[in-house]
Amino acid sequence: MEAADWADLISHMESAKQAIRLPSAVTEIRHVQAAVQQAMKHFGYDGDDCFAVRLALEESLINAIKHGNRFDPQRSVHVRFDVSPRRVRISVRDEGRGFDPAVVPDPTAEENLTKPNGRGIMLMRTYMDEIRFTARGREVIMVKKRR
Amino acid sequence: MKITTEKTGGVEVVHFSGAADVSAVAAVRQALRQGLDDSGFHLVCDLSKVNFICSDALGAFIMAHQAARAVGGFLRLVQPRQRVAEILATTHLDRLFEICDSLDAARRP
Numbered sequence: 001m002e003a004a005d006w007a008d009l010i011s012h013m014e015s016a017k018q019a020i021r022l023p024s025a026v027t028e029i030r031h032v033q034a035a036v037q038q039a040m041k042h043f044g045y046d047g048d049d050c051f052a053v054r055l056a057l058e059e060s061l062i063n064a065i066k067h068g069n070r071f072d073p074q075r076s077v078h079v080r081f082d083v084s085p086r087r088v089r090i091s092v093r094d095e096g097r098g099f100d101p102a103v104v105p106d107p108t109a110e111e112n113l114t115k116p117n118g119r120g121i122m123l124m125r126t127y128m129d130e131i132r133f134t135a136r137g138r139e140v141i142m143v144k145k146r147r
Numbered sequence: 148m149k150i151t152t153e154k155t156g157g158v159e160v161v162h163f164s165g166a167a168d169v170s171a172v173a174a175v176r177q178a179l180r181q182g183l184d185d186s187g188f189h190l191v192c193d194l195s196k197v198n199f200i201c202s203d204a205l206g207a208f209i210m211a212h213q214a215a216r217a218v219g220g221f222l223r224l225v226q227p228r229q230r231v232a233e234i235l236a237t238t239h240l241d242r243l244f245e246i247c248d249s250l251d252a253a254r255r256p
Contacts, residue, residue, distance in 0.1 A: 026170065054199065055201070055234075117202070119238050
């Protein structure tokens with residue numbers, strides 16, 4: 001959907017909902033980001049909330065594409081978001097094998113500080129108010145409540 | 148993301164501006180690699196105009212930092228904005244990186 005059409009659509013709605021199916025390419029992330037950010041701005045979320053959601057969504061999409069789907073062009077990432085005046089709810093689901101989020105190492109541990117990866121989930125947990133994994137780790141559902 | 152470099156006082160400075168999101172990571176990585184090569188592994192990274200940073204971009208800075216440290220050099224971060232500074236603190240990377248308040252402070256030997 002074009003940005004102008006999306007803006008027009010949500011201007012008449014009490015909440016902005018959309019389901020998007022992405023190919024497993026990080027170049028596609030910006031389209032989802034743009035739609036969510038536009039909806040948040042429409043409902044008057046402040047800069048800190050917009051930043052938090054942008055960061056968590058970026059991390060969840062990178063994880064889905066890179067770790068879940070392993071950049072497989074045959075696999076998609078399914079995103080659903082629902083932006084209302086009170087909260088933002090986003091689900092990101094990949095078509096990979098799944099994983100156990102409980103076994104992801106603590107990136108703040110001294111022995112892990114110099115590792116270039118492993119911070120995405122921690123940032124998602126820090127910047128969103130609620131986050132849970134379903135479908136054996138293939139789906140993450142995140143909620144940000146308006147400050 | 149916009150990336151420029153300058154060399155003053157014998158120190159290479161890479162200026163980053165905009166969002167270090169996933170689409171910028173390749174460019175960040177390349178700029179850091181080139182900066183380390185050009186500077187003899189003494190590199191200053193100006194983050195004062197960076198308004199967003201994802202974990203993959205953080206990873207690029209970590210790799211460059213480790214490469215510099217491995218040969219006795221340094222990679223210093225300068226003036227990260229509040230939200231970026233908070234990410235560095237949240238991830239405890241403020242314990243790994245030397246973070247300077249100014250370019251002058253970062254340029255010292």
